[in-house]
Amino acid sequence: MRKYAFREDPEAPQVRINERIRLSPVRLVDDEGNQVGVVPVEEALALAREKGLDLVEVASTSRPIVCKIMDYGRFRYEQEKKAREAKKQQHSVEVKEVKYRPNINIHDFDTKTRRARKFLDQGKHVKVTIMFRMREMRRPENGFDLLRRVAEDLADVAKVDRMPDRLEGRDLTMVIRPLKKN
Numbered sequence: 001m002r003k004y005a006f007r008e009d010p011e012a013p014q015v016r017i018n019e020r021i022r023l024s025p026v027r028l029v030d031d032e033g034n035q036v037g038v039v040p041v042e043e044a045l046a047l048a049r050e051k052g053l054d055l056v057e058v059a060s061t062s063r064p065i066v067c068k069i070m071d072y073g074r075f076r077y078e079q080e081k082k083a084r085e086a087k088k089q090q091h092s093v094e095v096k097e098v099k100y101r102p103n104i105n106i107h108d109f110d111t112k113t114r115r116a117r118k119f120l121d122q123g124k125h126v127k128v129t130i131m132f133r134m135r136e137m138r139r140p141e142n143g144f145d146l147l148r149r150v151a152e153d154l155a156d157v158a159k160v161d162r163m164p165d166r167l168e169g170r171d172l173t174m175v176i177r178p179l180k181k182n
Helices: 041-051 072-088 106-121 136-137 140-153
Strands: 026-029 035-039 053-060 066-070 094-102 125-131 158-162 170-177
Touching: 026 041, 035 041, 035 106, 041 053, 041 066, 066 072, 094 106, 106 125, 106 140, 106 170, 125 140, 136 140, 140 170
Parallel strands: 026 066, 094 125
Antiparallel strands: 026 035, 053 066, 125 170, 158 170
16 A cells, blocks of 8 residues: 555645536536536436536536536646646746945945846846944944945936835845836
């Protein structure tokens, strides 16, 4: 006996087919899409078998339930294809983070800003964080000045999405996004 038996995806909606449809009568739609009418489930199954196809429950919430005569394998393929297309249409934005310190050297500033520019060129949003330590917290205006400098340096490729108005804990965080390409 196998240790792990094959199981179908539990999150997939369960569609009843053939003998698993127990509610009678059903509203039947044939394989060409024509309404047959309200018939007993046994008669619908007989019609499906006669054509060599399956009886598939299409709408389980309506009364009587709607069943269609079709090839179940093809139906599942179409459903999976629709799900793949829907997943492709979803657009998730990747956010990269670049961290600065308020007393950063010019060379380090240029390097980190170049890295942020690279992320923006790839179409990713960039979260710019200024991290403060102990005594640096006394002068948050240094962090705001640094954020403004970053925004000015990247103004040709990015737009500020969210600029902070105050310190959040020990950090200042700004989010910038790439400009639309024409």
